[in-house]
Amino acid sequence: MSMQLDVFQALADPTRRRVIEALRDGEQQVGDVVEKAGVHQSGVSRHLRILHESGFVSMRPDGQRRLYALKSEPFREIEEWLGPYRKLWEGRLDRFEAALQTRQGRQDKRSKTK
Amino acid sequence: MSSQASRSEAKVVIERTYRASIEDVWALWTTKEGFESWWGPQGFRADVQELDARAGGALRYDMVADSPEMIAAMKKMGQPASHATRSRFSEIEPRSRLVLTNVIDFLPGVAVYESNIAVDFTSTGDSVRMVITLDAMHSDEFTKMQKGGFTSQLTKLDKRFA
Numbered sequence: 001m002s003m004q005l006d007v008f009q010a011l012a013d014p015t016r017r018r019v020i021e022a023l024r025d026g027e028q029q030v031g032d033v034v035e036k037a038g039v040h041q042s043g044v045s046r047h048l049r050i051l052h053e054s055g056f057v058s059m060r061p062d063g064q065r066r067l068y069a070l071k072s073e074p075f076r077e078i079e080e081w082l083g084p085y086r087k088l089w090e091g092r093l094d095r096f097e098a099a100l101q102t103r104q105g106r107q108d109k110r111s112k113t114k
Numbered sequence: 115m116s117s118q119a120s121r122s123e124a125k126v127v128i129e130r131t132y133r134a135s136i137e138d139v140w141a142l143w144t145t146k147e148g149f150e151s152w153w154g155p156q157g158f159r160a161d162v163q164e165l166d167a168r169a170g171g172a173l174r175y176d177m178v179a180d181s182p183e184m185i186a187a188m189k190k191m192g193q194p195a196s197h198a199t200r201s202r203f204s205e206i207e208p209r210s211r212l213v214l215t216n217v218i219d220f221l222p223g224v225a226v227y228e229s230n231i232a233v234d235f236t237s238t239g240d241s242v243r244m245v246i247t248l249d250a251m252h253s254d255e256f257t258k259m260q261k262g263g264f265t266s267q268l269t270k271l272d273k274r275f276a
Contacts, residue, residue: 086126089248091156093130099142099151100134107138 007074010054015039016047020056020070027069126248136209136237139244143167143212143233144203149175157184166203173201173214210235 011017015037022028022036034044048068051057056074060067132139142148144167153160153175163174179185179195188195205213214231229249236243 082126085248086128088155089126089128089246092152092154093128093244093246095152095154096142097130097132099148100132100138102151103138103142103148104134 007054007056007077010051010056010074011078013047015043016051019044019047019051023057023068023070027067029065029067033068128246128248129243130246131241131243133241135240136235136242139235139242140209144206149173157181157187167206167212169203169206171203171206173203175199175201204230205232209237 011020018037018039019033022033025036030041030044030048033039033048034041037044039047048057048059052059052068054074056071058069058071060069142152144165146162146165149165150160150162155177157179158177159180161176161178163176164172165175166172175198177197177199179188185195200217200219201214202217203212204215205211211232211234213233215228216231217226217228219226230247231249232247234245234247236245
């Protein structure tokens, strides 16, 4: 096992989440991220490196510059992870709907027999 | 509440619209009979001991495995077939919004914490829109799934966030 963080460890840090939010606007340089995230340059560089190693962020050189962008894979992984929970609630809300119908059925019957 | 914020940042939002009166929709959340008629989850029934739908009022229920498969599954995991759940209505605005706060007090070695289910109701004509906002990572059911070891990934995550 390498020292690389998995998606949840990577997201556990609030500063890294700010860096990720800043990257939502698309590919950019460290300086842009520093400005948007309101984090010191050395911090941004460190977190970008960690995010790059954990697969959240891609980096490509463009002349003197290095451009960073978000990758979609880890976000898909999070979606999958939340899947069972979402499914639990979908099932629950289907039952909610059925319970509502039962309830309304009873009320209709009552009002008809009146 | 703010002390929970850092633990509860992963939100899941689910929306549904029902053709129904707001009174009926509201009653399914705030009456014993209503709540028991749908809460579940699948394979479980909720036996409500106390439901006091006022701000700060208690909601206590037992989650009871009630399908043969679920009873067998719980047994296999070494879990009891019934689990007492403590919640409270931490916010109530009749027919408009409620927040259910669940107390997570069953994880060995993890300090007791709380997770919220917020529900907003909007009534238009003959339908009601319900928007549910969940603290996904620290919800009652989700944590139970972790505890039960449904997947090893969840167990790992729990340690990390603990």
